[in-house]
Amino acid sequence: MAIHQPNVFPWLGYFNKIAHADVFVVLDNVQFPKTGGTWSNRVRLLVNGRPSWVTMPVVRAYHGVRLIHEMKINGTAWRKTLVQTIQSAYGGAAHFKMVYPFLSELIINPTDSLSEYNLAAIRRLSAGLGLDPSKLVVGSSLGIVGKATDLLIAAVRKVGGTTYLCGGGATRYQEDEKFLAAGIELIYQDFRHPVYPQVNATAFTPGLSIIDALMNCGFDGTRTLILGSQSLRLSSLTSVSK
Numbered sequence: 001m002a003i004h005q006p007n008v009f010p011w012l013g014y015f016n017k018i019a020h021a022d023v024f025v026v027l028d029n030v031q032f033p034k035t036g037g038t039w040s041n042r043v044r045l046l047v048n049g050r051p052s053w054v055t056m057p058v059v060r061a062y063h064g065v066r067l068i069h070e071m072k073i074n075g076t077a078w079r080k081t082l083v084q085t086i087q088s089a090y091g092g093a094a095h096f097k098m099v100y101p102f103l104s105e106l107i108i109n110p111t112d113s114l115s116e117y118n119l120a121a122i123r124r125l126s127a128g129l130g131l132d133p134s135k136l137v138v139g140s141s142l143g144i145v146g147k148a149t150d151l152l153i154a155a156v157r158k159v160g161g162t163t164y165l166c167g168g169g170a171t172r173y174q175e176d177e178k179f180l181a182a183g184i185e186l187i188y189q190d191f192r193h194p195v196y197p198q199v200n201a202t203a204f205t206p207g208l209s210i211i212d213a214l215m216n217c218g219f220d221g222t223r224t225l226i227l228g229s230q231s232l233r234l235s236s237l238t239s240v241s242k
Helices: 012-019 077-090 096-107 114-128 148-158 168-172 176-181 210-228
Strands: 002-004 024-026 042-047 050-055 136-138 163-166 185-189 232-234
Touching: 002 012, 002 148, 002 163, 012 114, 012 185, 012 210, 024 114, 042 077, 042 210, 050 077, 077 096, 077 210, 096 114, 096 210, 114 136, 148 176, 176 185
Parallel strands: 002 024, 024 136, 163 185
Antiparallel strands: 042 050, 185 232
16 A cells, blocks of 8 residues: 655656555645645646746645645635646647646636645546546545554554555655564655656656646556556665664
């Protein structure tokens, strides 16, 4: 199984993880940062040939802390702006005419819930890419408690998992030895980002939203990018030593 927060129009590696997990927990029951941006409300697109941030505004007028599933989207104008940005940036892309109507429908989703908005898009995108959206499980529906690594372990146990597929950057915050002590095998995702043609680009930019790949490669091509660049390495007792 795998776990990840509900990112907004995520990158290829996110869907690579969905593709190779039998259960994918969308972790919406963790704290949203009080200040600054996060992958849950911003992502990069290629605009005028350069990587640029596009941001979903969120309501910040609250006291204390809020979990991701408690966050509200601030206003509606940004949706129209995003649609117009995509039209301008990707109008000349090879698969624009096919992909644009599909993406526009996802973008104009009227919900004011950040997690519901992102989850709806992730489900539809997964289905469009030939991945099974039924494997997506919402973290806040599991009734689990804990922080950091303990919460991840609780999620794995709740869904009956015995193996946890984690991202390559997890070593910065994850306590691997706790998984091993709990009898949970770790598999590290070592996603090798594929290179593909990007419209109006002089050099390839990795790590952009799935929108970029879809516009340039279409659904079939993007699925090939997701599945064809899979590389996993098993963790061991020695590899997790600090």
